Amino acid sequence: MKFKAFLTDNGINLLEKRILPALDKMGRICHLYLTRDHAFFLHNLLAADGVQSVAQFKKESLFNDYRISSNNDDRIAFSVDLSLLHRALRSILAIYADSRDFNPNGLLIKLVKKLPPNSTQATPFLTFEAKGYKSAVVQDVPVSKPLSRADVQELQLAVESCEQLPATLVMAPDLNSLQNCVDGMKHVGDVMGVSVSKYGDLHLQISTSLITLGAEFRKLKVLGERADRVTEDEGLSVQSRVERGVQRGDAMSVQVSVKHYFKCLQCSLAKPDCVFVGIAPQGACLMVFFQFFVPGTRVTDKSFSLHCRLPVLDTGST
Amino acid sequence: MSSSAAVETETEAPDLVCELDSIRGIVDALSSVRWKRLQDALVELSEHGIVIIVEETGCLQAKVYLQRELFIKYEYMAHGRPRFGVSLGLFIDSLNTFSVPGRSNILELRYPGPDMQLMLRSVDSPDACIYAEIRTRIPETISWDYNFEPAGSTPLSFTVKSAALKEAIDDLEWPGSSIQIKLQPSPPSVIFRGEGHGDLQIDFNYYANTDLLIAFSCDRQVSHRYKYKFLRATTSNIPGSVLRDNRGSKVTIGRGGMLKIQHLVSVAKPSVPHPHVDSAGYQQPSRIAYIEFFVKPEVEQEEEEDNVNEDA
Numbered sequence: 001m002k003f004k005a006f007l008t009d010n011g012i013n014l015l016e017k018r019i020l021p022a023l024d025k026m027g028r029i030c031h032l033y034l035t036r037d038h039a040f041f042l043h044n045l046l047a048a049d050g051v052q053s054v055a056q057f058k059k060e061s062l063f064n065d066y067r068i069s070s071n072n073d074d075r076i077a078f079s080v081d082l083s084l085l086h087r088a089l090r091s092i093l094a095i096y097a098d099s100r101d102f103n104p105n106g107l108l109i110k111l112v113k114k115l116p117p118n119s120t121q122a123t124p125f126l127t128f129e130a131k132g133y134k135s136a137v138v139q140d141v142p143v144s145k146p147l148s149r150a151d152v153q154e155l156q157l158a159v160e161s162c163e164q165l166p167a168t169l170v171m172a173p174d175l176n177s178l179q180n181c182v183d184g185m186k187h188v189g190d191v192m193g194v195s196v197s198k199y200g201d202l203h204l205q206i207s208t209s210l211i212t213l214g215a216e217f218r219k220l221k222v223l224g225e226r227a228d229r230v231t232e233d234e235g236l237s238v239q240s241r242v243e244r245g246v247q248r249g250d251a252m253s254v255q256v257s258v259k260h261y262f263k264c265l266q267c268s269l270a271k272p273d274c275v276f277v278g279i280a281p282q283g284a285c286l287m288v289f290f291q292f293f294v295p296g297t298r299v300t301d302k303s304f305s306l307h308c309r310l311p312v313l314d315t316g317s318t
Numbered sequence: 319m320s321s322s323a324a325v326e327t328e329t330e331a332p333d334l335v336c337e338l339d340s341i342r343g344i345v346d347a348l349s350s351v352r353w354k355r356l357q358d359a360l361v362e363l364s365e366h367g368i369v370i371i372v373e374e375t376g377c378l379q380a381k382v383y384l385q386r387e388l389f390i391k392y393e394y395m396a397h398g399r400p401r402f403g404v405s406l407g408l409f410i411d412s413l414n415t416f417s418v419p420g421r422s423n424i425l426e427l428r429y430p431g432p433d434m435q436l437m438l439r440s441v442d443s444p445d446a447c448i449y450a451e452i453r454t455r456i457p458e459t460i461s462w463d464y465n466f467e468p469a470g471s472t473p474l475s476f477t478v479k480s481a482a483l484k485e486a487i488d489d490l491e492w493p494g495s496s497i498q499i500k501l502q503p504s505p506p507s508v509i510f511r512g513e514g515h516g517d518l519q520i521d522f523n524y525y526a527n528t529d530l531l532i533a534f535s536c537d538r539q540v541s542h543r544y545k546y547k548f549l550r551a552t553t554s555n556i557p558g559s560v561l562r563d564n565r566g567s568k569v570t571i572g573r574g575g576m577l578k579i580q581h582l583v584s585v586a587k588p589s590v591p592h593p594h595v596d597s598a599g600y601q602q603p604s605r606i607a608y609i610e611f612f613v614k615p616e617v618e619q620e621e622e623e624d625n626v627n628e629d630a
Contacts, residue, residue, distance in 0.1 A: 173446060177418045181448060184415025188408060211408050213415060213450040
């Protein structure tokens with residue numbers, strides 16, 4: 001089992017400034033899953049509950065001279081503490097930034113086994129290496145033992161199942177105001193109803209015995225299946241409009257934890273250029289996709305992607 | 319009278335429909351009287367504005383006056399003065415949801431809704447609407463009468479920088495329990511004294527520091543004791559804007575030792591592009607919410623002078 005690659009400048013920038021801060025908010029521990037072509041940061045994919053997040057990178061978007069081999073079809077997965085990884089990366093950058101000439105290929109990252117101090121058993125580390133003018137710096141980030149063949153397979157299946165797209169996605173409004181809104185809502189209740197319609201409405205609502213608090217965003221950009229707005233619904237209240245949309249099959253509605261939703265929106269730290277929200281077929285989960293543009297353009301950067309799946313709460317009614 | 323967005327079966331005209339553009343300021347004003355998480359407030363509507371009253375165990379009462387001048391629209395259609403109870407925390411939390419930093423928001427407040435709710439909704443954007451319906455209660459009891467009467471012909475009062483008052487009260491935390499407030503004419507000064515786990519005395523001398531006491535009025539010595547936790551409630555949630563604007567708070571002792579503390583909270587529209595106003599410290603008085611706290615003194619043993627062991 002071997003993994004060795006060089007982080008490119010673009011990769012370093014992406015991880016250090018955007019992806020790691022965002023993923024750290026999703027949970028400290030995540031799985032790093034490496035295949036021949038891709039690297040994934042995965043949260044909660046093997047857990048039954050909690051927000052799942054999938055950050056997928058084509059190897060070229062992060063690495064140079066990417067080499068991986070394992071007897072499990074060249075796939076390696078292990079769990080890593082994101083805040084340690086982030087810290088190690090930041091600290092080695094301090095040296096790396098001044099000594100680019102010595103590291104023409106980029107920042108070396110590799111998987112090693114080492115004997116930690118006061119221990120007789122070698123344990124795995126993800127190691128960063130940079131050469132400087134006078135010294136070389138090595139940062140070891142402890143990682144878990146590699147996942148078993150069965151677990152890797154399960155991760156792979158979970159990643160693939162994530163690819164079941166909602167029929168309709170709507171583009172969320174300005175992330176800042178959405179975040180502010182959900183932040184306010186999380187003080188008021190625990191369960192949030194989210195509905196997405198084929199005519200571009202996104203509706204969030206918390207309802208308790210004391211308060212109903214909601215936000216409706218309309219005429220959003222729609223991807224996938226769309227439908228025309230029904231004019232006679234226009235005069236109705238927000239709630240009845242949503243109900244009628246659901247009855248007609250033009251809208252879907254699920255309930256999720258407000259805390260999950262808020263956590264997921266913290267992916268804004270990755271500075272996405274736009275966000276799409278949709279409900280998976282059969283209301284299996286709420287999905288939030290963060291899209292990134294190729295810098296300086298309005299073209300979606302296909303080399304990496306980030307999305308979250310929020311578990312749907314069982315309301316007891318079928 | 320404009321009736322906007324008729325919602326299903328509207329029965330009759332609401333008592334009040336108003337709009338405000340400074341949610342932040344209103345949140346600040348209301349938060350200053352929120353001294354615990356779960357707190358019931360009594361809301362009273364009138365043609366002059368909205369008054370929000372909260373109180374605690376018959377010893378502490380706070381009022382927030384939101385005069386109609388603070389609203390960009392204020393349509394009052396009720397007879398009498400409708401009153402209702404609402405959870406202060408929920409009210410503040412939902413108002414917070416409406417205020418998006420860096421953007422001006424207009425919020426409509428309407429009472430009552432079809433089920434006697436307090437209805438809020440944002441009205442500034444046709445395609446994005448935030449709304450809230452907060453359940454109201456019939457107020458249970460008529461709040462106890464805080465008829466504040468002056469203690470004599472000369473008012474016993476002083477005005478002090480809000481920040482200094484807050485600091486003094488915060489410092490009195492460690493002796494805790496009961497705090498004596500004494501006003502004396504010569505030398506003109508205000509003395510806070512805490513006796514509990516230890517003794518701590520804080521003196522505001524009128525002549526020693528002209529910046530501290532902005533005004534002082536006292537013709538005879540007066541001294542009363544107040545429970546620390548009630549005093550603390552009067553300053554613990556003063557919004558940052560009050561301290562930044564360097565505002566003053568007025569403290570008055572009334573008949574029977576009733577303490578009245580008044581703060582001024584700016585309810586200015588955020589980021590008013592007005593080159594002459596460098597900070598919110600200089601504004602027309604109509605953009606101020608008035609906050610009043612009333613604290614009852616501790617019941618003292620008959621003797622006025624020496625209050626030895628108080629264990630209320």
